[in-house]
Structure formats: C-alpha cells, structure tokens
Amino acid sequence: MIFQSCSPRDALNQPGIRTLILLLAFVSLYVIYGSLYFYRDPLSIFFSQEHGFDRFYSAVRQAEADEFFDAALANPDLARQQLGKAGTHPEICAVFITVGRDMEGRQYIDSAVGSFLANMSRAGREATHLKIFFADVPDPNNQHKSYAKLVDAGITDEIFSYPSTLPAQNKDHKIKELMNFAKDKQNKHALERKTVYDYAYALDRCVKTTDAPYIALLEGDILLADGWAARTLMNLRTIETMMQDPRRRDPQRGQVEPGVSNTWLYLRLFNQERSFGWSGGTGFRSNNIHIISAAVSIPLFLVLLLVRRQLPRHYSRHLDKWTILVVCGIAVPLYVWLFYASGKASLIGSPPGVREEFFGCCNQALVYNRAHAGALAEYMMKASENVSPGRSDMLPKQFAWDHGLARVSAYPMLAQHSGRVSAIDTSNDEAKRVWSMAFEDLKPYKLAKTHVKDVQALFGNDAAEQMRKQWSSGHNEVRILSE
Known part of the structure; x- marks a missing residue:
C-alpha cells in the first residue's frame, strides 16, 4: 500500500507519493498567489475583509476632485472661465441626486461634482448639462451642508429642489408626504417610496428642461x-451602431435576449463584482463541481490506464495506479474547485468593450435613452404611490423587461461608489460592499491618454489641443489657488 511503513527515502521513491507532494506544493503556491492577487474579489475564497476595499485609483481621483472643487469654491470665476457651461443643445443631461448626511467634514456630493468636472475638456463641458437635485425636504438649505456653497459657486447648469420646482398647487401637500416618507428610517417601504419618487423626479426634470x-x-x-x-459619449455611439444591426427586431415584452431588441433603455457606468460571479457559491457541490470533476476524471482515468499499458515497463512504473489515483481522484477535483472558488472576476474579469448585459447592481450611475426616459419616469412615479413600490434600481430593470428594451454595460466601469455613511436604512457595512474592484485598477496615465484620444475623435483636433493647454494652465492655477 502507498501508506505502508517505510523509510523516507523509500517513500519518496514511490511515484504516488511524489505526485502527492508535487500537488501539495502547487496548491501551496497557488494559495499564496491567490492571497496576493485575488483578495479584492468578494466572491473569492481569498477575499480579505481587511484589505478587500483598499482604495487605489479612487484615492487618486478623489484627490483630483477635491482639489478642483476647493479651487472652484475659492475662485468660481476662474472655474467658469476654464470650462464654461453646457451648450444650448447638450448631448448628456446629467443630474446628481443628493440628500444631506450626518457626517463630519466634506459631504460626498462635493467630491462627486469635483470628479464630474476635474480634467474635463471645454468641449466635453459644452456637451454635458450638469444639474444637482437636492432631494431634502422641507428645506435643503438647512438640511444639506453643501447646498449654499454649490449655489454660490455657480459651476453647475442648474441646482433644483422640491421647494423650488414643484407646482404651486400641490407643493405643500407633496412636500408633507415626502417628509413623512423620509422621517422613519426604519420603515423600509416608506423610504423606498421617497427614493423611487426622487429618482423619477430627477429623470423627469432632465426630460422637461433639456433636449x-x-x-x-x-x-x-x-x-x-x-x-x-x-x-461615455464614445460608448453611446457604439450602442447606437449596435442598435442599427438589421438582425434586430422591434421590442416585445420580455424579449430582451442579447441581439434581439432594436432599442435600449440604459448604459451602466457602475457595477460590482458581486453581481457577476459564478451561479453558485464556493462549496464543492456548487456550480456542479462534482459533476464536472467526474466528467473530467473518468475519461482521464481511462486514458491514463491505456497509456500506462502502452508504455515500456521502465516508463510505466512512474505511472502506477497510485499516481493515477492522485491525479484523477484528488488533483482534478481540487483544480476544478479552486477554479470556481478563486472567483470569476479574479480569473476572467470583464474585458473592455460595450455589450448587452442584463445583470448588475444598483443605480449609482446609469445613462438613459431619452426615447424611453419620460415613460420610465411616469412608471416610477406611479410605483411610488404603492405601499410597497419596489426599489429604484430594480424598477428600471422591470420596465426594460416589460418593454423589450436592451440594457447595456461598458467596460471598464467609469464610476465608483464611495459612500460609507448611508442616507437611508442601509448599514454602513453593506454600503461599503457596493464597490467596484475593477475601478481601483484604473491607471491615471492611461485614462489621460484615452481622454485626449476620445476628445479628438468626438470634437476634433482643435478641441484636443485646447484641452492640453487648458490642463497645463489649469493645473498651475489650481496649485496657486490651493497654496
């Protein structure tokens, strides 16, 4: 037997023992590798609670965003002079939805707006209409620490709230209703009614005030x-080309398989790795690992037996029955399990490109097709009237399913969820798990090069050259303002 009493030298001379030692060495090296490189994948056995949410690119980007924001507050005229405002016919109407949070220091919206504008080209700014929706009721000026300073800075195209935009005839009633929804943080459905209505109201505002x-x-x-x-503008052009494929058909209810519908609802700018793991967990029977292992091991076992019979005796002794047993009975199942347990995002990731994708978490950053935005806003406003309205990130998915609309994602993701202090009932621990591992892998110098190429492709050589000059002078002026 393989485990009979023998000296260490005799044991090492047994092929089965040597194979088992090699297997253990390989697994040990793989575990070390996984601990070093897969620790940020939340669906991996190597995920680290301590370092899984370490900030890399987001730390760099927040520094850029905060520097720009502070400089813009210090000298709003300079910021407006550098970037200007949106043109009369912008391509994107972008609206931030924000409510005041009980937190020390800078509010999240400050950094968000800073990241929106920092390093933006003047041509890009003309193509994007920027709104901020302060959804606090009854008085965002007193409830949100950033309201007054953003109004004074004048770097947006519109700042609006419920008190400033609701029709006079039902303003008081609606604000009172929204206040009742927002006051009870433990009432999940009431909070959902508020957030769903906020989302629909912001969407409707862009539809009604821009083209x-x-x-x-x-x-x-x-x-x-x-x-x-x-x-994003480059990705949107890719989507429009995709939708012109003659093989696509008129949308039908539920017909949202890739390549079917000829129109789309939204482009996703944020996703989390928790949304695109394997179908099962990390257990040995999940993802049918036991079936896959048997499907590989049994044919391999027969092949190795056949090979062993064909080999000369001095070679076949290295492929004894114990070696075959270790390979087929231990190594193959272990390798298959390690593949799935390592995490899909770690091993495969999401290659760059634009593609239809019908899974995904959250609505941190979505770009909607105006053709369906008005109907979606109306759909969500009606949903907010229900006692249990559903979630603001799930309702657009249901709308897309009901109307046969494609949902699209573009990689690499261009947004990161940085919030840790939740504005609703989400625990801070859960809030931090809404996180893009891939965003942290972005490289500033690569993004800068891509940015210039995109501006050149979208707006021409003059716009790209103007952006280079703007960056050069802007960085110097920002540094002076910050000193």
Missing part, C-alpha cells in the same frame, strides 16, 4: 473617472 438625447442619473456619493464624459 439632450441621453440622461445620466448619478447618485451623490460616487466618483467618476478622468475622461468619463468623453468615453
């Missing part, structure tokens, strides 16, 4: 990557 063909709804606790606007 932009695309509407970006952005949560107030995100960070946007350098060049996000130009890259």
Whole structure:
C-alpha cells in the first residue's frame, strides 16, 4: 500500500507519493498567489475583509476632485472661465441626486461634482448639462451642508429642489408626504417610496428642461473617472451602431435576449463584482463541481490506464495506479474547485468593450435613452404611490423587461461608489460592499491618454489641443489657488 511503513527515502521513491507532494506544493503556491492577487474579489475564497476595499485609483481621483472643487469654491470665476457651461443643445443631461448626511467634514456630493468636472475638456463641458437635485425636504438649505456653497459657486447648469420646482398647487401637500416618507428610517417601504419618487423626479426634470438625447442619473456619493464624459459619449455611439444591426427586431415584452431588441433603455457606468460571479457559491457541490470533476476524471482515468499499458515497463512504473489515483481522484477535483472558488472576476474579469448585459447592481450611475426616459419616469412615479413600490434600481430593470428594451454595460466601469455613511436604512457595512474592484485598477496615465484620444475623435483636433493647454494652465492655477 502507498501508506505502508517505510523509510523516507523509500517513500519518496514511490511515484504516488511524489505526485502527492508535487500537488501539495502547487496548491501551496497557488494559495499564496491567490492571497496576493485575488483578495479584492468578494466572491473569492481569498477575499480579505481587511484589505478587500483598499482604495487605489479612487484615492487618486478623489484627490483630483477635491482639489478642483476647493479651487472652484475659492475662485468660481476662474472655474467658469476654464470650462464654461453646457451648450444650448447638450448631448448628456446629467443630474446628481443628493440628500444631506450626518457626517463630519466634506459631504460626498462635493467630491462627486469635483470628479464630474476635474480634467474635463471645454468641449466635453459644452456637451454635458450638469444639474444637482437636492432631494431634502422641507428645506435643503438647512438640511444639506453643501447646498449654499454649490449655489454660490455657480459651476453647475442648474441646482433644483422640491421647494423650488414643484407646482404651486400641490407643493405643500407633496412636500408633507415626502417628509413623512423620509422621517422613519426604519420603515423600509416608506423610504423606498421617497427614493423611487426622487429618482423619477430627477429623470423627469432632465426630460422637461433639456433636449439632450441621453440622461445620466448619478447618485451623490460616487466618483467618476478622468475622461468619463468623453468615453461615455464614445460608448453611446457604439450602442447606437449596435442598435442599427438589421438582425434586430422591434421590442416585445420580455424579449430582451442579447441581439434581439432594436432599442435600449440604459448604459451602466457602475457595477460590482458581486453581481457577476459564478451561479453558485464556493462549496464543492456548487456550480456542479462534482459533476464536472467526474466528467473530467473518468475519461482521464481511462486514458491514463491505456497509456500506462502502452508504455515500456521502465516508463510505466512512474505511472502506477497510485499516481493515477492522485491525479484523477484528488488533483482534478481540487483544480476544478479552486477554479470556481478563486472567483470569476479574479480569473476572467470583464474585458473592455460595450455589450448587452442584463445583470448588475444598483443605480449609482446609469445613462438613459431619452426615447424611453419620460415613460420610465411616469412608471416610477406611479410605483411610488404603492405601499410597497419596489426599489429604484430594480424598477428600471422591470420596465426594460416589460418593454423589450436592451440594457447595456461598458467596460471598464467609469464610476465608483464611495459612500460609507448611508442616507437611508442601509448599514454602513453593506454600503461599503457596493464597490467596484475593477475601478481601483484604473491607471491615471492611461485614462489621460484615452481622454485626449476620445476628445479628438468626438470634437476634433482643435478641441484636443485646447484641452492640453487648458490642463497645463489649469493645473498651475489650481496649485496657486490651493497654496
């Protein structure tokens, strides 16, 4: 037997023992590798609670965003002079939805707006209409620490709230209703009615006040990557080309398989790795690992037996029955399990590109097709009247399913959820888990190069050259203002 009493030297001479030792060495090295490189994947056995949410690119981007924001507050005229405002016919109407949070220091919306504008080209700014929706009731000026300073800065195209925009005839009634929804943090459905209505109201505002063909709804606790606007416009052009494929058909209820519908609802700028793992967990029977292992091991076992019979005796002794047993009975199942347990995002990831994708978490950053935005806003407003309205991130998915509309994602993701202090009933621990591992892998110098190329492709050589000059002078002026 393989485990009979023998000296260490004799044991090492047994092929089965040597194979088992090699297997253990390989697994040990793989565990070390996984601990070093897969620790940020939340669906991996190597995920680290301590370091899984370490900030890399988001720390760089927040520094850029905060520097720009502080400089803009110090000298609003300079910021407006550098970037200007949206043109008369913007391509994207972008609206941040924000409510005041009980937190020390800077509010999330400050960094979010800073990341929206920092390093943006003047041509890109003309193509994007920026709104901020302060959804606090009854008085955002007193409830949100950033309201007054953003109004004074004048770097947006519109700042609005319920008191400033609700029709006079039902303003008091609606504000009172929204206050009742917001006051009880433990009432999940009441909070959902408020957040669903906020979302629909922001979407409707863009539809009614601009003619932009695309509407970006952005949560107030995100960070946007350098060049996000130009890259998004490039991705939107790709989507429009996709939808012109003659093989596509008129949308039908529920017909949302990739390549079917000829129109789309939204482009996703944020997703989390928890949304695209394997179908099962990390257990050995999940993902049918036991079946896959048997399907690989049994044919391999027969092949190795056949090979062993064909080999000369001095070679076949290295492929004895114990070696075959270790390979087929231990190594194969272990390798298959390690593949799935390591995490899909870690091993495969999401290659760059624009593609239809019908899974995904949350509504931190979505760009809607104006053709369906008005109907979606009406749909969500009606849903907010229900005692249990559903969630603001799930209702658009249901709307897309009901109307046969494609949902699209573009990689790499251009937004990160930076919020840790929740504005509703979500625990802070759960809030931090809404997180994009891939966003942290973005490289500033690569983003800057891509940004210039995108501006050149979208707006021409003159716009790209103007952006280079703007960056050069702008960085110097920002540094002077910050000193």
